[in-house]
Amino acid sequence: MTHTFDTSKPIYRQLADQIYWRIIRGDLKAGEKLPSVRDIAIEFSVNPNTASRTYNEMERDGVVETKRGQGTFVTEDQTVLHQLREERKQVRMEEFVREMEAMGVSATDMIQGLKSYVDKEDKSQ
Template sequence: MSWNLDSDRPIFLQIVERIESDIVSGKYLPGDKLPSVRELAVEAAVNPNTMQKACTELERIGLVYSQRTNGRFVTEDKKQIDRIRKEMAKRTAQEYLRKMKEMGIDRDEAMRLL
């Protein structure tokens, strides 16, 4: 469907990752207002409950903050975004190494390939 989510991993985690990457990649700029939970749910074609859970998780990490009546906003704290960016990069690198290992390519060779 719209967001190409895998159905064998928790949906809410995938949504969190997806919004994280949207923020990191600059689709949502610091201080931008996020669409409402319902709008996001419809866009992603997931249940509003799951989207709600994901948004709560994003708030917990500190990537977004909510103003009671106005909705949710992307944090203006650049450091926070950078931290998430690094985390994501690390995760992707690890994923790369894991896959290389599965193919029987060791760490050094993988590095050389890069």
């Protein structure tokens, strides 16, 4: 599968974001082993050094832990995972609000539109 990367942001950061989304969605659970650096490099068509740097950065962020000879695992620290989710949620909300403001949509209209959308989604489920 070919992934398209944004040239304005380092690939290792974009790759980390993709893996973070997998964690937030629950595709990768607390304590679960991540794919090897080699497998990630192949999956995303990146250099293994880029995949390795991605894991190193994620470890610095505290989201993953490397166990010597075993691999890299999603942290079991629920506080870290909750913080990751909240940070990503905040980023998406900021992006949404900036785009709506650029379109001239007021805060009141954003809230009403969001409420209508959520209500409609709730009824369709």
